[in-house]
Structures are given as structure tokens and as C-alpha cells.
Amino acid sequence: MKGEALAELKPLCRKAAADSAVLLRNYNDFLPLKEGEKTAIFGRAGYEYTKCGTGSGGNVNVRKSASVAEGFKENGVNTVDAELEKLYLDWIKEHPYDNGKEGQFASEPRIQEELRLSEEDITKAAKRNDKALIFIARRAGEEKEVLDAPGSFRLTSEEKRLIGLVTKDFMHVGIVFNTSHIMDMSWTDDAWCHGRIDALLCGWTGGTEGGLGLADVILGKVTPSGHLADTVSMRLSDNPADRNFGDAKENFYEEDIYVGYRYFETFNPKAVLYPFGFGLSYTDFALDGLKVEDKNGIRVSGTVKNTGNYPGAQVVQVYFSAPKGKLGRPDRELIGFKKTAVLAPGEEEKVCICFSENDMAAYDDSGATGNKSCYVLESGEYRFFAGFDVRSARVVPLSGRKKKYELTETKVVKTCEEAMAPTERFIRLKATENGPVYENVPLSATDLGKRIEERLPKPLKKGKKCTFRDVVEGNAKVEDLVSNLADHELMSLVRGEGTDTPYVTPGTASAFGGLTPELREAGIPIACCADGPSGIHMKKGLYATQIPSAVSLACTWDTDLVCELYKGIAKEMEEDDIDVLLGPGMNIHRHPLCGRNFEYFSEDPFLTGKMAAATVKTLYECKKEGVIKHFCVNSQETGRFNENNVVSERALREIYLKGFEIAVKEGGASAVMTSYNMVNGHHTSAYYDLTETILRKEWGFKGMVMTDWWARLNDVVKGGFEHNLKDVRSMVRAHNDIYMVVDPGTAGTNERGDNLETSLEEGTLTRAELEQCAIHILGFMLKLPVANR
Ligand code: BGC
Numbered sequence: 068m069k070g071e072a073l074a075e076l077k078p079l080c081r082k083a084a085a086d087s088a089v090l091l092r093n094y095n096d097f098l099p100l101k102e103g104e105k106t107a108i109f110g111r112a113g114y115e116y117t118k119c120g121t122g123s124g125g126n127v128n129v130r131k132s133a134s135v136a137e138g139f140k141e142n143g144v145n146t147v148d149a150e151l152e153k154l155y156l157d158w159i160k161e162h163p164y165d166n167g168k169e170g171q172f173a174s175e176p177r178i179q180e181e182l183r184l185s186e187e188d189i190t191k192a193a194k195r196n197d198k199a200l201i202f203i204a205r206r207a208g209e210e211k212e213v214l215d216a217p218g219s220f221r222l223t224s225e226e227k228r229l230i231g232l233v234t235k236d237f238m239h240v241g242i243v244f245n246t247s248h249i250m251d252m253s254w255t256d257d258a259w260c261h262g263r264i265d266a267l268l269c270g271w272t273g274g275t276e277g278g279l280g281l282a283d284v285i286l287g288k289v290t291p292s293g294h295l296a297d298t299v300s301m302r303l304s305d306n307p308a309d310r311n312f313g314d315a316k317e318n319f320y321e322e323d324i325y326v327g328y329r330y331f332e333t334f335n336p337k338a339v340l341y342p343f344g345f346g347l348s349y350t351d352f353a354l355d356g357l358k359v360e361d362k363n364g365i366r367v368s369g370t371v372k373n374t375g376n377y378p379g380a381q382v383v384q385v386y387f388s389a390p391k392g393k394l395g396r397p398d399r400e401l402i403g404f405k406k407t408a409v410l411a412p413g414e415e416e417k418v419c420i421c422f423s424e425n426d427m428a429a430y431d432d433s434g435a436t437g438n439k440s441c442y443v444l445e446s447g448e449y450r451f452f453a454g455f456d457v458r459s460a461r462v463v464p465l466s467g468r469k470k471k472y473e474l475t476e477t478k479v480v481k482t483c484e485e486a487m488a489p490t491e492r493f494i495r496l497k498a499t500e501n502g503p504v505y506e507n508v509p510l511s512a513t514d515l516g517k518r519i520e521e522r523l524p525k526p527l528k529k530g531k532k533c534t535f536r537d538v539v540e541g542n543a544k545v546e547d548l549v550s551n552l553a554d555h556e557l558m559s560l561v562r563g564e565g566t567d568t569p570y571v572t573p574g575t576a577s578a579f580g581g582l583t584p585e586l587r588e589a590g591i592p593i594a595c596c597a598d599g600p601s602g603i604h605m606k607k608g609l610y611a612t613q614i615p616s617a618v619s620l621a622c623t624w625d626t627d628l629v630c631e632l633y634k635g636i637a638k639e640m641e642e643d644d645i646d647v648l649l650g651p652g653m654n655i656h657r658h659p660l661c662g663r664n665f666e667y668f669s670e671d672p673f674l675t676g677k678m679a680a681a682t683v684k685t686l687y688e689c690k691k692e693g694v695i696k697h698f699c700v701n702s703q704e705t706g707r708f709n710e711n712n713v714v715s716e717r718a719l720r721e722i723y724l725k726g727f728e729i730a731v732k733e734g735g736a737s738a739v740m741t742s743y744n745m746v747n748g749h750h751t752s753a754y755y756d757l758t759e760t761i762l763r764k765e766w767g768f769k770g771m772v773m774t775d776w777w778a779r780l781n782d783v784v785k786g787g788f789e790h791n792l793k794d795v796r797s798m799v800r801a802h803n804d805i806y807m808v809v810d811p812g813t814a815g816t817n818e819r820g821d822n823l824e825t826s827l828e829e830g831t832l833t834r835a836e837l838e839q840c841a842i843h844i845l846g847f848m849l850k851l852p853v854a855n856r
Contacts, residue, residue: 069642070609072129076635077276080614082289083628084273084280086380087619089293090266090347092255097241097265099287099349100146100198107148107192108136109233110202111181112245114155115164116278118613119601120247122173122209123576124652124666125272127602127613132275135202135243138282148196151188158182173210178218181225186232193236200285201233205246206272207662212313212704213248215303215660221251227259234261241266243281247616247665252340253301269293271622272665274601274613287349290379292406294346294456296621296669297656298328298339305331305338307496308702312658315706316788320714321505323495324721326657327670328457329397333498336458343671344384344401344456346622350375350412352455354383358466359451364423365472367451367463371407372415380409382624383453385420386460387427390447392477393435394717395497399457401673402426406625420453428480432488432716433509442481446474483765485513486756488716489747495715508715511747516784519755519800526835534590535581535845539854548589549841557837558823559583559815560844561799563596563773565808567606571595572644574606576776577808580848583815591845592853596694596807600650600666603639611639617652617678621668626681633682637689646851647738648686648693653679653726654742657702672722676729683734690852695730697742697775698751698762699723708779709790711745719746728766737770737847741803743778748786752778752806753797763802771847773805774798792819796826804840 090098100106108114118132119125139147162182167174193199203226207213217223222230234240240263244250255264268291270281283289300306307322307330322330328343350373357369367385385403389396403420410416427449428442436443449472454460465472488511495508530547537543552560564570565577570593581591598604603611614620614632623629640648652666653675661667668675683693700712700723714723730736739762741751751757752774762768774780779790783797795806809819817824826832848854 070605072275072610072612073635073639076612076632079631079635080274080612081276081280081283083615083620083623083632084277085283085289086623086625086628087271087273087293087615088281088284088291089269089295089622090291091269091341091345092265092267093347094265095239097198097239098268098285100285103146104198105146105148105196107151107196107199108202109199109229110204111155111159111179112202112204113200114152115159117204117206117245117272118274118277119272119616120208120665121175121206121211121662123598123604124600124663125208125616126598126604128605128607128610129275129613130610132278132613134278135282135285138279139286141279142282142286142288144286148192150195151192154188155182173208175206177206177211177214178223179204183225184229189232190236197239199233199237199240200243201230201240202243202245203250205248205250207248208665209663210704210707212662213660220303220660222254231259234263238263239265241268243268243270245270245272247272249297249299249659251303252299271615271619273615273619277615287377290349290377291346292348292380292382293622294344294382294624295341296618296671296674297659298331298343298670299341300331301338301340303659305335306658308658313660313703313705315710317711317713319493320712320718321493321495323497323715323718325397325496325498326655326722328399332457333398334503339458342456342458345458348379348381350377350379352381354453354455357453357463359463359472360466361469361472364421366419366421367403367453368417368419369453370415370417371410373410373412376412378409378411380407381455382406383418383420384455384457384460386452386457388450388452389427389429390445390449391498391500392445392447394429394431394445395499396429397498399452401671404624404674425480430717430720436477438479440483440485441479442483444474444478444480446477448473484760485511485716486760487719487747487754488513489713491713493713515755519784523833524835524839526833527838535592536590539849545842545845545849548845549838552589552841553585554827554834554837556583556585557834557841558817559586561795561805561837561840562809562814563805563807564811564814565776568811572597572605574604574609575645576604576649579805579844580853592848592856594646594848594851594853595644596647596649597645598649600652602636603643603645603648605643609643612636616665617668618665621674621678624674626677629678629681630685633685634689637686637691640691641852644856646691646853648691649696649740650693651679651682652696653730654697654699654701655723655726661702662704663701672725673729675726679726679730680734683730683736687735687737692738692851693736694738694740694773695727695736696740698727698739698757699742700746701742701744708743709745709788711748711788713747724761731762731766731768737850739768739770739772741772741774741778743775745786750779750781750790752803753780753783753794753801755783755801759802771805771843772803773807774803776807778807793821795821795823796832799823799832799836799840802839804843
């Protein structure tokens with residue numbers, strides 16, 4: 068129904084939330100709670116679930132989101148301590164959830180006010196109950212970085228007091244994190260916790276059904292099968308990006324490709340509290356019969372057997388290690404994974420993970436191997452590892468006569484051209500056979516201005532007069548239509564309007580296409596874009612489903628589940644006349660303090676790419692489109708509109724662009740949103756090498772690119788810190804097709820005063836470039852439901 072959440076999505080969301088929960092510790096078989104075990108729930112989040120992070124990635128109007136305490140009841144379990152529950156619920160009535168200031172974006176606090184229980188209340192509760200669960204909730208998000216401070220990344224003194232008192236009185240205590248991000252976990256064995264923290268469960272922010280899903284796990288209706296999509300380090304400062312993160316102006320990516328586990332497993336394994344890919348289950352699994360076969364690509368296979376007493380699913384992860392060679396490589400890189408079905412005790416499943424040798428290539432941005440700007444496989448031994456997390460994955464032997472998977476010569480896999488290389492001097496970390504070293508980062512040798520001039524598109528020849536409908540019906544080509552549009556019509560077309568325009572579903576993020584009477588006369592319809600990555604955002608009073616946020620989905624490691632969820636989202640889009648979903652978000656978790664990490668999947672580009680590809684592919688199959696964002700390197704919210712990220716071309720290609728490449732090549736993504744930030748001195752909204760040289764020319768992308776909302780722009784050739792909202796000419800020249808957004812009703816009147824018209828007059832922009840953008844926009848629109856609406 069229009070403006071209502073789809074009922075059939077509920078059970079799937081509940082399953083996804085349950086499957087995303089990561090059990091990090093479970094001493095004394097604390098979880099699942101056994102039948103009849105009386106449980107005291109502490110912390111308001113146990114009675115009032117935090118469903119999402121902050122900003123556009125969490126902004127979904129929902130009628131209700133259920134709590135974990137309600138989840139107990141839904142499961143017919145009445146073991147929640149009623150006295151404590153009443154205390155909390157009465158207090159919550161007096162202290163309602165703080166959603167921030169009405170109309171003020173991202174004003175929700177990172178932490179909600181907590182009830183201060185007396186020591187006596189806690190002691191009494193300990194007498195009445197067998198176990199205690201303490202819930203800790205946090206939010207961060209867009210325009211709201213996680214802070215290295217109490218109430219955000221760290222516990223508050225009130226939370227410490229509560230945990231201290233509860234662990235003093237209760238023998239067995241579990242901590243449940245209902246947080247949009249990873250929090251500090253270094254305290255769980257401190258003396259003030261009395262050695263009584265038996266369980267740690269990451270419940271993330273799992274959308275409207277998140278509380279129910281979490282209750283299912285706690286009660287053992289679902290066996291946890293979530294695995295971390297990020298490394299949890301002992302200390303924040305252990306993080307490789309830590310000393311180059313958070314500057315509002317400029318950050319140098321000295322850690323280079325050594326992000327997350329690539330760093331920790333290679334250089335600093337001791338600093339890890341919980342490794343990447345880690346997650347406990349209630350049951351046990353064996354992984355046997357592992358072998359690597361080298362035929363028609365590389366196949367790693369084995370059998371997973373449930374050897375324990377609960378039904379459960381497991382995630383098999385395959386990593387490889389390449390020779391350090393001249394380029395330097397991490398000790399482990401994820402190259403495949405497979406989640407099994409839920410296996411009954413004693414049941415087994417064969418898994419087979421296939422990939423190509425070429426998938427293991429590294430990018431030579433310096434020419435160290437003699438192959439500058441190429442993807443190469445350096446000579447030496449390649450080893451494969453399989454297991455249930457990066458740390459415990461063990462070597463898989465090669466089947467057949469060959470003892471080793473070895474390349475005798477360096478092999479060039481793909482020749483590219485230098486693109487997006489930095490211009491500022493800095494150093495980067497490199498792994499060698501003899502340990503870590505730092506080297507100078509290779510700088511750009513490209514004359515970007517010359518490249519753009521030499522590759523300017525050719526103007527279209529005037530085609531036959533036609534309408535958009537003629538093109539839809541196959542009686543004319545997009546080029547025919549575009550060639551007949553006047554210059555000012557082309558300019559109107561590259562401006563999207565928003566937010567909340569009268570033409571499309573109320574409260575959505577933008578409208579684009581036939582926004583002026585002339586364009587409508589040519590039959591061009593108006594398409595609707597809505598946020599976003601965890602469900603549709605519309606006007607107040609119009610409801611939608613909030614699915615678990617991206618980091619939760621990544622922790623399921625289940626791309627089939629992601630497909631099922633997005634089939635449901637596509638149905639809601641259909642009901643609400645929404646053509647384009649502004650998601651998935653897929654930036655890399657470079658540092659745990661990035662506020663938007665919850666909207667993004669992982670620190671690993673392969674897992675990120677697979678999750679995003681599943682999303683966009685499903686939407687496309689349902690005749691909708693997703694927009695992969697934020698292209699690229701949106702690693703922090705601090706200084707988010709203008710901050711410059713200085714990154715090597717290699718790290719860009721292997722880490723920050725890799726996921727997008729998978730989403731484009733495997734997922735068939737047809738729409739991209741560039742980011743707010745700068746990369747190597749260029750705003751991504753006007754970065755020719757990003758949106759043309761790499762995205763279209765190298766990856767073969769055929770769709771439409773849009774800017775982020777009210778994105779800053781800088782000169783397409785010079786880049787630099789000077790920026791504005793008006794240099795739309797630079798955007799067009801970079802083949803970024805559409806500026807999001809101008810005020811409703813102004814796409815044709817150019818009230819904002821962008822420089823398109825003057826640039827065309829002066830000859831610093833050609834009509835052919837505007838035509839290119841129009842072809843991309845209209846070509847994309849042909850695939851949208853609106854083409855036939
Ligand atoms: C966000 C985007 C979002 C857009 C439209 C921007 O502030 O960065 O992710 O899609 O707003 O709401």
C-alpha cells in the first residue's frame with residue numbers, strides 16, 4: 068500500500084537482523100538463555116531499540132520498531148524481570164526518546180539519557196534473577212562523527228557505574244551493543260567488571276525488526292551466524308589510519324593499501340581484540356576436505372559440518388597471500404566467501420569458492436615491476452587460506468601434482484593509464500620480506516587539461532525529430548532526441564531539483580528529467596529519487612520499512628538474503644512511485660570513528676563490492692535502480708564538504724574504488740553518486756579521471772552519474788581548495804552528468820546562477836559535452852519505471 072511498510076518484508080528483516088548479530092564472547096555458555104532462566108534487562112535500549120544511525124542513511128519514517136524485551140514476549144518467553152521492566156518503561160514515558168530538533172538535520176544525540184538505578188534496585192534484581200543483560204546504545208552518522216569520547220566511542224561514567232554494580236551483584240552478565248558503530252571494547256576484562264562479563268553480542272542497528280531479531284538470537288530461536296565486517300582493535304590508536312584521520316582540511320593516506328585486517332594481520336596481529344570475519348556460534352563446526360584446484364580458474368572447496376548441538380549456519384572465508392615482491396602485499400586478502408544454509412546437528416554442506424588468478428593482481432603505480440599503470444601478478448608463491456575468520460583461516464593444500472601455486476615470471480593482467488594519482492608529496496607504508504618500510508608515493512605525471520581537451524566528445528549530427536516515447540518504443544535513438552534539444556534545454560536537464568519537489572512523491576530527495584515545460588513537451592518524464600541505504604525516506608506520515616543498516620547486512624555475509632530484502636524494497640518503491648534508490652552506500656571503513664560507517668559495509672573492498680552488487684542487481688531485476696555512493700573516499704564526516712584525501716593511485720584502485728568496480732562490472736550498476744569530499748585535490752563532483760577515465764573508459768560504465776546534494780565544485784583541471792556551488796561547467800566537463808540539487812522550479816531558470824550558459828558562450832564548454840550528459844541521463848531514464856508511467 069502507498070506510504071505503508073510492506074508487511075511481507077517484516078519476517079525477512081527480522082531474520083536479517085538476527086543473522087547480522089555477531090557473538091564475540093560466550094563464556095559459560097551464557098547464551099542462549101535457557102528455558103526458565105530469569106533475566107534482568109538493564110539499559111533503556113533493552114526496552115527501546117535504536118533502529119538506525121543518523122542522517123539520510125537512517126532517515127525512514129516507521130510506525131513502530133520493536134524492542135528486545137518485546138521480542139521475548141513475542142517468543143512466548145516471560146522471564147524478563149517485570150519489576151525492572153516497569154521501572155524502565157515508566158521512566159521512559161517521562162523521558163521519551165530524543166530524536167533531535169524537529170527540522171534540524173542530524174540533531175539526534177549520540178546517546179540517550181539513561182535511568183540511574185539505585186544500588187539497592189540492582190542488588191534486589193540480582194536476587195530475583197539468574198542472569199543480567201546490559202544494553203548499550205549509540206548513534207552516529209551523517210554530519211555526526213563518532214567521537215573518541217564518553218557517550219560515543221567510549222562508555223560514560225554512568226554506564227561504567229551500572230556495569231560495575233551489575234557485575235558486582237550478578238554472577239553472569241552479558242553486554243549487548245545496539246550501536247550504529249563499533250565501540251571501545253577494551254574494558255570488558257577490567258577489574259571493575261569483576262570478571263563476570265560472560266557474553267558480548269554486537270546487535271548493530273537492525274531496523275524496525277531489529278529488536279525482535281536480537282531477541283531471537285538471545286533466546287536461541289536463531290543461532291548467531293554473523294561475522295565481523297571490520298577488525299576490532301585493542302585501542303583506537305592501533306588503527307593504521309589513526310594519525311592521519313579527522314583533519315577537517317586534508318588527510319594523507321600513509322597506511323596506503325594496509326586498511327583494517329590488511330594492516331593488522333601483516334604488521335600488528337597482537338593489537339587485535341577480534342579479528343576481521345570473526346563471529347561465534349552456539350554450535351560447533353568442522354571444515355574438512357579442503358583443497359585448491361587449479362582448473363578453469365582457482366577452486367577452493369571443502370565440507371562444513373555442524374558438529375555441535377544447535378542448528379546453525381557458518382561462513383567460509385577464503386583469503387590469499389601473494390609474494391611481497393617489489394610492490395609489497397598484505398599477508399591476507401579476502402577473495403571469496405560462502406554462507407552455508409542452516410545445518411542441523413550432524414548435517415554437512417559442501418562449499419566451493421571459485422575465482423580467477425587475475426583477481427589476485429596488484430596495481431603497479433610506481434613502475435617498480437617494470438609495468439607502470441598495470442595490474443600485475445608478481446612472480447613467487449601464492450597461498451590460499453580458508454576458515455571462519457581471517458586469523459584462524461588455515462592453509463589449503465593444492466590438489467594434484469603441483470606442490471605450490473607459483474608463478475615463475477611476473478604477469479601483466481591488465482594495462483591501464485595513470486589516473487587520479489596524487490600531486491602532493493607524502494610517504495606510504497609498504498610490506499616487504501624484511502618487515503614494514505615507508506616509501507615515497509609516486510606522483511601524477513598526467514596533464515589532465517590536455518587529456519580532457521584531446522578527448523572532448525564530438526557534437527551529435529542532427530537526428531530525426533522525435534519524442535521520448537518514440538525512443539522508449541524503439542522508433543528513435545536517444546541521440547536523435549538529444550540532438551534536437553536546444554542548448555538551454557540541455558542545461559535544464561543536467562540540473563536535478565530537490566528536495567521535496569511537487570512533481571514526485573512528497574518528501575523524497577530529488578526529481579530529474581522533464582523539469583521544464585519544453586522538456587516535457589519532448590515527452591521527457593520526471594523521475595523520482597529517494598534515500599536511501601536502509602529504506603525509503605518520504606514525507607512525514609508516509610511510512611516505509613527500515614531494513615538493517617549496511618554494516619549489519621555485511622555481517623550476515625549473505626548476499627542471497629540481501630537480494631531478498633531488496634526485492635521487498637523494490638516493491639515499496641513501486642507502490643510509492645520511486646524510480647531510483649539513493650543507495651547502497653559503499654565507502655570503505657577506513658577508521659572506526661567515521662560517522663557514516665553504519666551506512667557502508669566494511670573495511671574490505673571485496674565484501675563491500677559483493678554486497679553492493681547484490682543490491683543493485685536485485686533492484687535492476689525488479690525494474691528499479693540503485694545509486695552506488697559516495698564515489699569515492701568518503702572516509703569521514705569531519706570537514707565533509709571540502710576535506711581533501713591524499714591517496715596513492717594504488718590504494719585508490721585496490722581499496723577505495725575496488726568495491727565500486729565490482730558493483731559496476733558484476734552488479735551492472737547504472738547510477739553513481741559522487742561524494743562531497745576531495746580526492747587528490749579534486750572535488751569528486753568534477754573529477755574527470757574518476758568519472759570518465761576510470762569509471763566509463765576503463766570499467767565500461769554505461770549509466771548516469773550524479774553529484775551529492777548541493778555538492779561543492781572546483782576547477783576540473785586545477786582542482787584546489789577554492790570551491791563553489793556554481794562551477795557546473797567543471798562538473799559537465801568531468802562527465803558527471805547531473806547536479807543535485809537546485810531549488811524546486813529552478814532547473815530551467817538557473818536561479819542559483821551556475822556558469823553553464825556563460826561557459827558555453829565563452830567556449831570553455833562545448834554543446835557536445837552537454838549532449839553527452841543528456842545521453843547518459845535519458846539513456847538511464849529509459850530503464851526506469853517512469854519511462855512507462
Ligand atoms: C547525502 C546523500 C543523500 C543525499 C540526499 C546527502 O546529504 O550525503 O547520501 O543521498 O543527501 O538525501
